[in-house]
Amino acid sequence: MKNQKKLIILTGPSGVGKGTVVKEILCKEKNFWLSISATTREPREGEKDGENYYFLNQEKFKEMIEQNLFLEWAQFAGNYYGTPLSSVNEKIKKGFTVLLEIEVEGARQIKNKFPNSQSIFLLPPDKEELERRIRNRGTEKEEAIKKRLSRANYEISASNEFDFALTNHNVDETAKKIIKLIKT
Numbered sequence: 001m002k003n004q005k006k007l008i009i010l011t012g013p014s015g016v017g018k019g020t021v022v023k024e025i026l027c028k029e030k031n032f033w034l035s036i037s038a039t040t041r042e043p044r045e046g047e048k049d050g051e052n053y054y055f056l057n058q059e060k061f062k063e064m065i066e067q068n069l070f071l072e073w074a075q076f077a078g079n080y081y082g083t084p085l086s087s088v089n090e091k092i093k094k095g096f097t098v099l100l101e102i103e104v105e106g107a108r109q110i111k112n113k114f115p116n117s118q119s120i121f122l123l124p125p126d127k128e129e130l131e132r133r134i135r136n137r138g139t140e141k142e143e144a145i146k147k148r149l150s151r152a153n154y155e156i157s158a159s160n161e162f163d164f165a166l167t168n169h170n171v172d173e174t175a176k177k178i179i180k181l182i183k184t
């Protein structure tokens with residue numbers, strides 16, 4: 001992968017608004033492409049295989065790890081998540097700016113492998129707002145919410161490891177700021 005500047009990492013705690021902001025960015029920028037990750041977590045209502053994620057069982061996920069088919073992978077809140085290598089390579093070759101919406105461990109792996117990639121950490125306005133956003137989203141059971149919130153402290157404390165840290169107050173403004181960072 002030569003043009004690593006076209007590889008953008010968007011990270012930050014669960015519920016901060018990564019997915020929402022990425023959607024807004026993709027609406028505004030037609031030359032950007034969001035990598036579709038593989039995961040062992042159960043699909044949420046309305047999520048489609050091959051669209052939101054590739055939903056795999058653990059056996060298949062581990063097989064892919066052994067075959068070196070992931071650019072990075074990590075465990076998060078009891079499940080595996082990973083970025084499939086081949087589609088990212090293909091899109092970069094075609095000239096797309098590739099976005100990876102991933103948690104902190106995977107973000108570190110990408111930073112180490114591709115020093116020219118750009119990394120952006122999204123922060124919540126405060127902890128109470130983060131919890132409100134996760135709860136109001138209404139997609140998780142209490143146990144999964146607790147796991148995500150307890151992980152959030154650790155993730156937020158890693159925010160200074162990344163190239164930029166932005167507070168996600170407003171979706172449209174955050175999307176615009178990220179596009180500007182990527183393009184300058």
Ligand SMILES: Nc1nc2c(ncn2[C@@H]2O[C@H](COP(=O)(O)OP(=O)(O)O)[C@@H](O)[C@H]2O)c(=O)[nH]1
Binds near residue numbers: 018037101
């Ligand atoms: N390392 C890594 N993390 C991922 C990947 N795909 C998604 N994630 C992250 O895994 C975490 C959990 O994702 P998800 O279960 O969809 O929950 P949500 O963040 O609460 O919407 C989030 O921080 C995602 O950004 C991936 O391919 N690799």
Ligand SMILES: Nc1ncnc2c1ncn2[C@@H]1O[C@H](COP(=O)(O)OP(=O)(O)O)[C@@H](O)[C@H]1O
Binds near residue numbers: 012014017168169171
């Ligand atoms: N700037 C914002 N202000 C208020 N609510 C937001 C904002 N960004 C995202 N949200 C809401 O917060 C919840 C979590 O957002 P989501 O994009 O799923 O987060 P993540 O992908 O980081 O887990 C969603 O219900 C979303 O609509």
